[in-house]
Amino acid sequence: MTAVLDLTDPTSWPDNLHRCLDTLQDVFHGWEKGAGAVKAADYDHAGAELYEVLQPYSLLAWHCTRLTDHEHHCIVREGMKLPNGDMLLRRIVAARTDGLLAPDVTDLLLAKHQADHPNRVSRIWFCFFPPRVAGESGIGRFFRYWGGEALYGMHEPDPVTGPALRVIGRPSLVEAEVPVASLGRHTYLTTKVARRYLVHQGFETRECTDHEGCALQPLPAAAIRRVITLDDPDFVALTGCDGWKGPDS
Template structure:
């Protein structure tokens, strides 16, 4: 982890962390892109988008993963990082919760049978990514992450039909936490950003509210990229 911290890590919320080429490209966009109150709607030309993406090559990006964790899961993330979701991953998570007495065997099986990966006929779309955020989403719009912080298991479990009868139990398990990661360059280049990262950055430069977004990482976040895990009260 010491080597990673020594590198530059870009924090969308802190312009002082933006490297020179990135700051210069954004300043150029600031001079020419028409005003809009909403970062997602900023009409950035394609060449401007490409210039920002080029300036991000080789850079680490600070991102956050909002979740709810049982005590043993803090150490699991420190040792294994953030894994790509799969049926096997959630089966293991539920097995561990059952073994430690947090849930019954019956509840564990119901939840296994109804995750979004088990219920393929009910859920469409690609779900094989780690969900992260950039920017001050918790500070500006806590409601956007309230379900992630308030219900154990993540969307793959608590959105499943079988979880409805156990919603109250899932809200009592674990505690809210945020995992800070320095997303490595190979993850940044393969991730999907909503809205586009250049819109988020330009919105932050202009001081617009709502300059934050979702990141869908196609890569698992390895342990060396975990910066901190913080409990939230």
């Protein structure tokens, strides 16, 4: 079974990862200091070396969303598939079949979405830190509207479809173990791991250490730890939603 890393807790990281970071510390620290302290080629080489060390691991992560009961059970049973336009259309039709959408609203939703946009299609987004860190402005809308950003982003201000998306499903967190290998090579993962390590060592960094990114491969059911809904105390603890000022989720 793949070992799981909690990116927010360097004390829990395995010895081989610490050894790699110890070896590369001067390069990563020099890059953070800027002013040409480290050559770009040396930094890139260090990042590639760290990326290879991270490959065998999975990362503890959370996906913020709103799910119907059927979708909740499907994720637990089957895992998470890569989203696209066809998947969204099937979800909308299923919601209509289950009596959650009126036919006229269904037609409007089917006609207007961004699920096949290059920046959205075949990507499952996660935060690799407790979602509460992102705050209400960062994650609140994911819980208030069903269908995902590709749908609600087109309908949120609409007086007909916007309210309809607010009453479908329940605010949910999908807690998962996301393989590093599913994230792709060109991410900021190595930068964030290095920064978290440097902070743990007592150094200062120029930017944040929290990482968010997208899986480019489906997640099997074995990678899903649990789906946490609004009625679970862990949902409040992980999101901090009890301190939000906006509309009720």
